[in-house]
Amino acid sequence: MIRINMFSEADSVKGQGVGSAYNELMRLMRRELVDDFYVTVNRYGKSDLTHYHTINPTYFANSFSPSRGRKIGYVHFLPETLEGSIKLPNFAKKVFYKYVIDFYDRMDQIVVVNPMFIDKLANYGIDPEKVKYIPNFVSKEEFYEQTQEEKNAFRNKLGIPLNKFVVFGDGQVQERKGVADFAKLAQANPDIQFIWAGGFSFGMITDGYDRLKELVNNPPKNLKFTGIVDRNELVNYLNIADLFLLPSYDELFPMSVLEAFSSNTPVLLRDLELYKAIIDGYYVQGRGFAELNAQIKNLSKHPELLAKYKLLSKKASEQYSEENLAKIWHEFYMSQYEIGKKLGQIK
Template identity: 80%
Template sequence: MIRINMFSQADSVQGQGVGSAYNELIQLLRRDLIDDFYVTINRYGNSDLTHYHTINPTYFANSFSRGRGRKIGYVHFLPETLEGSIKLPEFAKNIFYKYVIDFYDRMDQIVVVNPMFIKKLAKHGIDPEKVKYIPNFVSKSEFYEQTREQKNAFRNSLGIPLDKMVIFGDGQVQERKGVDDFARLAKVNPDIQFIWAGGFSFGKITDGYNHFKDLVDNPPKNLKFTGIIDRKELVNYLNIADLFLLPSFDELFPMSVLEAFSCNTPVLLRDLDLYKAIIDGYYMQGKDFEELNAQIQRIKNNPYILKQYSQLSKQASQEYSEEHLAQIWRDFYLEQYDLGLKLGQIRP
């Protein structure tokens, strides 16, 4: 049996999509692919394949051990995608950004969750030939459409009238996520209940922390910030939402969108090129505050649009289901094992 060791601290900080993607993969391997692979986590013994999910310095150091076998790196972010997320002194930022690329370059194989990042990695000097695109996925056992009774019960628990429109978004409270636009949209649509789930995963080094802390403490009357919530509770919010809205300015492949798709919740996103490469046709879009607001007005005047996009979300969730991705990951790991044997990276 092929031995795979995962090195990860992805789930050590709550409220990050990196942790969600990591946990989904671990569950898939231990449930659907248990007969093919023996999976360990954060062990320093010998392995055939070592899959690095986070870029901790200790992981970089142990990547030089021959016992690691063939080394696989998971790209959840690039230096440019951290802009607007964390605020560091310029010298520290330059050192950290260089380290990020050095870590990826150290890997024998890179996995990206968005095909657009193959070219972006190439600009950083990473050979495109060693980069593989495998999308994120979501388990239907965790994110699914609930019954009308369940939806109504959760609405009642929050004190939201059954006939009131709900727009929901989630992610870290930071500039990159477009939280300011989310709050502005709430302010100009006082008849709609807006809810944002997420908090400050990076604490006070979050870019614009003071501004966003004030917004969270003093939101418009129709905007509720829940703080960081457990994924098991997230499914409840996605089910009471008439619309999922993520106005991010930059993303890799947000798990939150896949989770919304999996609950058959209609999706509205900022118009970003990266989405076109992976989920084009399944969502509504707007390039700025005005266009996002225009989409909301269109929905209010034509409620049938939500039924149309609920069906599109359902179709998208089938494409990014665990069943579909299980075979892709199985083929990928088997291919990496064969390459490792051929190149002498794995001891037979």
């Protein structure tokens, strides 16, 4: 049996997509792939494969141990995708960004969740031949379409009329996520209920913290900020939503979009080049505030369009299903084991 150790602090801070992606993979490994892989977490003993999910300095140090076997790094962000997320002094930013790339370069193999990041990593001097694209996924057991009775019960719990159009978004409250635009869209559509689930996972170093904190404390009347919501509760919000909206300015492969797809909720996104390689055709898009606003108004008045994108969400969820990704991860880990044996990384 192949020994895989996961080094991760991905779920130490609530409300991050990195943690959601890590938990989905761990669930997959322990439920679907237990026959071939023995998985441990944050163990310092001997492993055949060591998979680093976060870039902690202690992990970088232990990557020099020959006991790590073949080292695999998970790329959930690049320096440019941190812009608009956290605010650091220029000196600290340069040091941290260099460290991020040094960590990735230290790995024997890298996994990216968006194929467009292969070229971006190459621009940092990392060999594209050691980069593999494997998309994120979510389990249908966690995110699914509920019955109408369940949807109505949760609306009643929140005090939202059954006939009220609901736009839902989730993620960390930060500049990069387009939360300010989300609030502006709420102001432009006073007859629609807007809900944002998420909080300040990085606290006061969140980029734009003061301005966003003021917005969260004094939102438009038709916008509710829930704060950080447990992942098992998100399915309730996604099911009462007529439309999922993520107006982010930069993303890799947001788990929140996959969770919306899996719940069969229609999706509206800002028009980003990064999405085209992975989910093009499954969602409604808008280039900026005006187009996003026009799409909301149009969709709220045309249920037949919502029905179309509801079906497309279901189709997308089948492509990024747990079953499909189980096969991909199994093949990946097996191939990494064979490469490690051939190169003498695994004794």
